[in-house]
Amino acid sequence: MIQKKICMIGAPSVGKTSLVARYVYSLFSEKYLSTVGVKIDRKDVRVDGQDVTLMLWDLAGDDEYQPLKPSYLRGAAGYLLVADGTRQETLDHALDLHWRVTRSVGTIPFVLVLNKSDLAGQWEIDPAQIKPVAEDRWRVLRTSAKDGSGVEVAFSELARDILRPGQDRRTIPDPA
Amino acid sequence: MNQTPQSEAGDGPEPSKPATQADELGAIRDLLFGEEKRQLDGLQERIEDPGLHAQDVGRVLPQAVTLATTENENLGAALVPAVETALKDSVKRNPARLANAIFPIIGPAIRKSISDTFSRLVQSLNQTLGHSFSPQGLRWRLEAARTGKSFAEVVLAHTLIYRVEQVFLIHKETGLLLQHVTAPHIRHEDAGVVSGMLTAIRDFARDSFQVSTAEALQTLQVGELNVWVEDGPQATVAAVIRGQAPLDFRTALQGAIEEIHALHGAQLEAFDGDAAPFETTRPILEPCLQIQFAEGTPGGKSPALPLLLLLLVLAPLAFWIAQSTVTGRRWSAFVEHLRSEPGIVVTTADRRDGQFVVGGLRDPLAIDPASLLEEFKLKPDKVSGQWEPYQALLPEFILKRSEALLQPPSEVSLEVQDGRLIIRGRAPGSWIAHALAQAPLLAGVHAIDATGLVNDTLAALASLQRQIEQEVLFFESGLTLKEGQEARLASLAGGIRSLELGARQTGRRPQVTIVGHTDASGSDDQNLRLSKMRADHVATLLASRGLPQELLESIGVGAREPLAPDATETEPTRHRRVTFRVRWLEEAVP
Ligand SMILES: Nc1nc2c(ncn2[C@@H]2O[C@H](COP(=O)(O)OP(=O)(O)OP(=O)(O)O)[C@@H](O)[C@H]2O)c(=O)[nH]1
Ligand SMILES: [Mg+2]
Numbered sequence: 001m002i003q004k005k006i007c008m009i010g011a012p013s014v015g016k017t018s019l020v021a022r023y024v025y026s027l028f029s030e031k032y033l034s035t036v037g038v039k040i041d042r043k044d045v046r047v048d049g050q051d052v053t054l055m056l057w058d059l060a061g062d063d064e065y066q067p068l069k070p071s072y073l074r075g076a077a078g079y080l081l082v083a084d085g086t087r088q089e090t091l092d093h094a095l096d097l098h099w100r101v102t103r104s105v106g107t108i109p110f111v112l113v114l115n116k117s118d119l120a121g122q123w124e125i126d127p128a129q130i131k132p133v134a135e136d137r138w139r140v141l142r143t144s145a146k147d148g149s150g151v152e153v154a155f156s157e158l159a160r161d162i163l164r165p166g167q168d169r170r171t172i173p174d175p176a
Numbered sequence: 177m178n179q180t181p182q183s184e185a186g187d188g189p190e191p192s193k194p195a196t197q198a199d200e201l202g203a204i205r206d207l208l209f210g211e212e213k214r215q216l217d218g219l220q221e222r223i224e225d226p227g228l229h230a231q232d233v234g235r236v237l238p239q240a241v242t243l244a245t246t247e248n249e250n251l252g253a254a255l256v257p258a259v260e261t262a263l264k265d266s267v268k269r270n271p272a273r274l275a276n277a278i279f280p281i282i283g284p285a286i287r288k289s290i291s292d293t294f295s296r297l298v299q300s301l302n303q304t305l306g307h308s309f310s311p312q313g314l315r316w317r318l319e320a321a322r323t324g325k326s327f328a329e330v331v332l333a334h335t336l337i338y339r340v341e342q343v344f345l346i347h348k349e350t351g352l353l354l355q356h357v358t359a360p361h362i363r364h365e366d367a368g369v370v371s372g373m374l375t376a377i378r379d380f381a382r383d384s385f386q387v388s389t390a391e392a393l394q395t396l397q398v399g400e401l402n403v404w405v406e407d408g409p410q411a412t413v414a415a416v417i418r419g420q421a422p423l424d425f426r427t428a429l430q431g432a433i434e435e436i437h438a439l440h441g442a443q444l445e446a447f448d449g450d451a452a453p454f455e456t457t458r459p460i461l462e463p464c465l466q467i468q469f470a471e472g473t474p475g476g477k478s479p480a481l482p483l484l485l486l487l488l489v490l491a492p493l494a495f496w497i498a499q500s501t502v503t504g505r506r507w508s509a510f511v512e513h514l515r516s517e518p519g520i521v522v523t524t525a526d527r528r529d530g531q532f533v534v535g536g537l538r539d540p541l542a543i544d545p546a547s548l549l550e551e552f553k554l555k556p557d558k559v560s561g562q563w564e565p566y567q568a569l570l571p572e573f574i575l576k577r578s579e580a581l582l583q584p585p586s587e588v589s590l591e592v593q594d595g596r597l598i599i600r601g602r603a604p605g606s607w608i609a610h611a612l613a614q615a616p617l618l619a620g621v622h623a624i625d626a627t628g629l630v631n632d633t634l635a636a637l638a639s640l641q642r643q644i645e646q647e648v649l650f651f652e653s654g655l656t657l658k659e660g661q662e663a664r665l666a667s668l669a670g671g672i673r674s675l676e677l678g679a680r681q682t683g684r685r686p687q688v689t690i691v692g693h694t695d696a697s698g699s700d701d702q703n704l705r706l707s708k709m710r711a712d713h714v715a716t717l718l719a720s721r722g723l724p725q726e727l728l729e730s731i732g733v734g735a736r737e738p739l740a741p742d743a744t745e746t747e748p749t750r751h752r753r754v755t756f757r758v759r760w761l762e763e764a765v766p
Contacts, residue, residue, distance in 0.1 A: 002449040003352045003368065037380055040351075040372035052449075055352060055372050071379040075350030077449065 001044075003053040004162055005075050006155075009068065009101060010082030011093040012061025015115040018145035019082065020058050023155055028146050035060045038072055047159045054159060062097055070104040078109035078162045080154060085114040085142065086122040091129065109161035110139075113154050117142040333400075338419035339467040341401075344371050345436065345457055346412045347447050351375030354411060354447075354454040357461045374403070374414055408433040410444035415464055425466060432460050503554070507532055510552040510559075517543055519568040535562030541576045542568065567619040574620035581618060582611045588629070595622035605633030606681040633681050640675045641758045644668070644688065651752040654706075655713045658749070665714075668756075669721040675758070676727060685727075687759040690714050692732040695751035700734055708732030714754045 008016035017035050021027045024041045039058045044051065057076070062068040073079075079101060083094040094112065101110075112133065114125055130140050139157055143150035222228045244251040320330045341362045345355040353371035358364055374396075381393040396403040402417045406429040413433045415425075436457050437444065443453045504527075511525040511534060519542025524535045532554070534545065545561050567577065571592045578590050578597055588601035597615055608631055615624050647668055650658040675686050692711030694703040711730030719725055739750060 001451070003350075003451060004449050005350045005352060005372075038373075038376045040369050040376065042366060042368050053368065055350075055368060057351075057372065057376070069379070069383055071383050072376060074379075075347070075352070077350075 001051055001053055002163075003055055004077040004159070005055045005057060006158065006162075007073055007076045007079040008056065008058045008082060009079050009094075009097050010061060011084070011087075011090040011097075012063050014061065014082045014084040014087075014090050014094075015143075015145045016061065016080075016082050017058050019080070019113070019115065019143065019151055019154075020056050022145045022148055022151050024056070026148075028148075036066075043155070045156065045159060047156055047163055050163060052159060052163065054155070062093070068097060068100060073101060073105045076105060076108060078111075078158050080158060081110050081112045083112070083114050083125075085116050085125050086119050088124040091125055095133075109158060111154050111158045111161070112138055112140045113143045113150070114140070115143050115145060117149060118144040118146045335469050336419050337468040338417055338421040338425075340415050340417050340421065340425070340465045342367070342416040343432075343461045343464045344374070344412075344414040344416075345454060345461060346371045346375060346414060347444070348375075348407065348410055348412050350447075350449075352447075352449065352451070354451050355457045355461060357458060357465060359465045359467070371414075374405070375412075378405070404429060406430050406433045408437045410441070410447075411436060413461070413464075421466070422468075425464075428464055428466070432464055435460050503558075506552045506554055507559075510534075510548065510554055513548060513552070514545055517545075518570055519543075519573050520545070521566075524562070530558070532559045533562065534559065536564070537566040538563040539568040539573055540565055541573055541580065569620045574618065578615065578618055578621065581614055582607075584611070592621075595620060596625055597621045597623070598625045598628070600628035602630045602632045602635075604681065605631045608633075609681075609683075633678055637675060637678050637682070640671055640678065641686075644671050644675065644756050644758055647671075647756050649714060649754050650749060651710060651754075652749065653752065655709060662717075665717050665721065669718050669723050672718070672723055672727065676724075679760070683762070685761045687761055688728050689757040689759060690718075690728060690730040691737070691755045691757060692730065693737060693751055693753050693755065694735050695748040696735040696738070697748065703734035704732050706732070707734050710752075710754050 008020060010016050012034060013032060017033070017039070018028060020039075020041055021029070024043045035058055037060060041056045041058065043054045043056060045054060046052075057072060059068065059072055060066045081094050081098055081101075083091040091114070098110070098112075101108075112130075114130070117123075133140060139161070141150050141154045141157070143154050145151065222232065241251065316330045316334060320326060323330070325333075339359060342356065342358045342364055344353065344367060346352070347354050351372045351374070353368045356367040356371075364370075377396070378393045392405070392407060394405050396405070400418055402419075402421070403414055404417060404421070404426060405412060405414045406426065411433065413429050413436070415421075415429055417425075439460075440454065440457065507525075507527075511522060514520050514534065515522050519539035521537040522534060523537065524533065526533045538545070545563070546556060546559075549556050549559060567573070574592045574595075574597070575590060578592070582590070584590055584599070584601075585603050585607060588599060588603045588607075591598040591600070597618070599611060599615075603611070608626070608629060612624065612626065615621055647664070649661045649664065649668075651661075652658050672686075672688055675688075679686050690711040692707035692709065692714075694707045694710075696703075698706075708731065711732055715725075715728045715730045718728060735751065737755075739753075
């Protein structure tokens with residue numbers, strides 16, 4: 001059986017842990033327990049007829065006290081870049097993290113998710129904002145760890161990208 | 177002997193009195209008991225003569241042995257020393273004979289004995305645990321009841337010095353699990369997750385304390401468990417140990433990770449998430465599942481230690497046996513298949529030091545044995561081939577070889593019949609020349625039949641020649657060509673050039689003779705001169721279109737070759753013309 005390491009990356013409290021909990025255990029909790037260090041879970045899936053085990057590394061949200069550790073990224077086959085759709089700044093944060101990841105491990109498959117889509121009333125991210133990255137053929141999806149929408153798709157899109165490398169995937173040029 | 181009394185009785189003509197008395201007694205005795213005495217004497221003789229006695233015993237022996245064994249067991253016991261001596265003697269004289277005789281039963285016997293020992297050990301282990309009602313045993317029972325652990329677990333906890341419960345083989349970069357072995361009856365968490373967490377914890381420690389990669393965290397302690405880690409360049413081995421392992425266990429771990437790198441270096445390098453190639457590291461990791469009990473404790477004396485040691489020894493052995501029988505079966509199937517492959521003659525198929533060797537003769541056109549390995553699930557690095565090239569004389573191979581060497585064009589078909597190569601179809605002359613030169617050199621070809629083969633080049637040349645020879649260029653008068661004739665020169669020049677090129681392949685060279693003609697008016701002399709001039713003129717025109725001079729020659733025939741004998745005067749311009757003839761010159765092809 002093929003195993004792949006996948007990292008959950010994003011600002012604190014965007015819902016990385018909740019997305020994993022929803023995906024692996026079909027559970028959701030309103031309680032916020034900030035992740036310290038890293039927590040690993042596994043999920044066996046079938047993608048396009050191929051069985052694969054995803055080892056999901058749920059990393060602590062990146063901030064000045066607990067900055068993203070490059071050593072946790074080593075050997076990752078791909079990552080889920082998570083932003084909180086109700087907080088504009090988490091998207092900017094996610095884009096910044098994307099550059100840091102790419103610098104550290106090179107270009108590997110990833111999917112950008114705008115989480116908490118169930119909170120439509122508080123949505124802050126205007127479609128025009130994600131248009132440039134979507135046009136650059138990033139995979140961008142809306143998810144909700146709470147009601148489960150988009151979660152399954154986000155992970156399986158990522159897994160598919162990992163297993164079928166070389167399909168339409170580009171990154172935006174480094175702004176730095 | 178039995179004649180003596182009779183002869184004594186009949187041979188004494190004058191017997192003395194006492195003698196007579198004795199004789200009479202003898203005679204009476206003889207009369208009364210003669211028959212019985214003779215029988216007694218006979219019996220005595222049978223008993224005393226070893227040969228006769230042996231015959232008698234031999235007659236009843238099988239029956240006697242059967243009787244003796246069914247009725248009591250003494251015979252068996254009595255025979256033991258004799259049989260033992262006999263076996264000893266037999267082994268001394270020719271060990272091979274006995275070995276051959278017992279060979280078929282020795283494997284099953286060993287297997288049976290191992291499984292017997294096993295079940296007896298398990299049983300007595302259970303008994304030891306079950307009956308240990310010593311004060312200490314009672315205390316442990318209480319502890320078991322209190323903690324909710326099984327009694328066996330508590331005993332183990334008190335008597336164990338250390339036990340390696342799990343061994344992980346982890347891919348260093350990704351933290352993904354390559355292999356995991358556990359001691360029997362060990363409950364454990366998802367090994368893949370543990371493997372990842374272990375990697376993450378070590379990454380964390382390394383980052384947090386800013387140490388170099390070489391000084392990675394090598395020991396972790398979690399409650400009663402110790403985790404010992406040994407790193408190789410690409411993989412890490414981690415052992416989960418209950419209790420205190422001796423320092424030299426670290427050497428064992430180092431040895432294991434070194435061996436794994438030595439055997440699987442390339443696979444570690446290429447690792448992309450597929451752990452299947454590391455299934456074979458089990459026999460390296462399993463010996464790391466060591467266990468040691470404290471001496472003098474029930475655990476130490478109990479058969480658990482030998483049992484577990486036996487387990488440790490048997491597990492890799494069983495694995496190896498299973499593995500090698502499966503591989504062995506695949507191997508035989510593979511060799512069988514090779515034997516049935518045309519163009520392959522298997523002369524050796526052997527197993528040396530875990531390496532399979534197959535060899536023999538192989539036609540270079542036969543299937544490559546290595547390409548079949550995958551189908552038979554054999555690892556290419558375990559199988560080596562030693563093939564001597566030879567040329568198979570099967571018709572299909574002669575055919576394949578012919579096709580490879582001759583490379584017939586699409587319109588040619590080859591066939592092999594009783595060593596005869598039959599070539600049919602159409603082909604350019606150049607190919608035919610090449611084929612006829614090469615074919616006799618083919619192994620297995622004794623004769624060549626090319627009667628069904630049409631030379632395309634010759635056919636094409638003949639038709640070109642016909643076209644050229646039908647060509648006529650007409651003159652108005654003198655050296656002036658009729659209108660439209662000039663244009664035909666171009667296609668004529670092209671035709672001649674093709675003829676020349678095509679002919680090269682056949683080893684010949686065409687010579688085009690331009691023949692000038694005139695009408696019948698005027699003198700012969702004049703006409704000859706004029707006709708030659710016309711021919712020369714056309715030759716010059718052709719040469720100016722790039723035809724080599726030496727291809728062309730010109731002659732004049734005046735009016736000697738009229739178009740039609742009766743048409744001489746009807747239309748003079750029809751006779752003012754040049755015609756063409758083609759001659760062939762043999763030329764050695766360079
Ligand atoms: N309504 C809603 N709440 C969510 C969703 N996902 C996460 N949450 C809530 O957001 C909070 C943070 O979620 P976590 O999953 O712990 O976030 P995280 O990204 O793992 O945070 P760190 O580990 O600190 O980086 C929790 O209170 C969750 O209940 C969602 O899709 N919808
Ligand atoms: Mg978290």
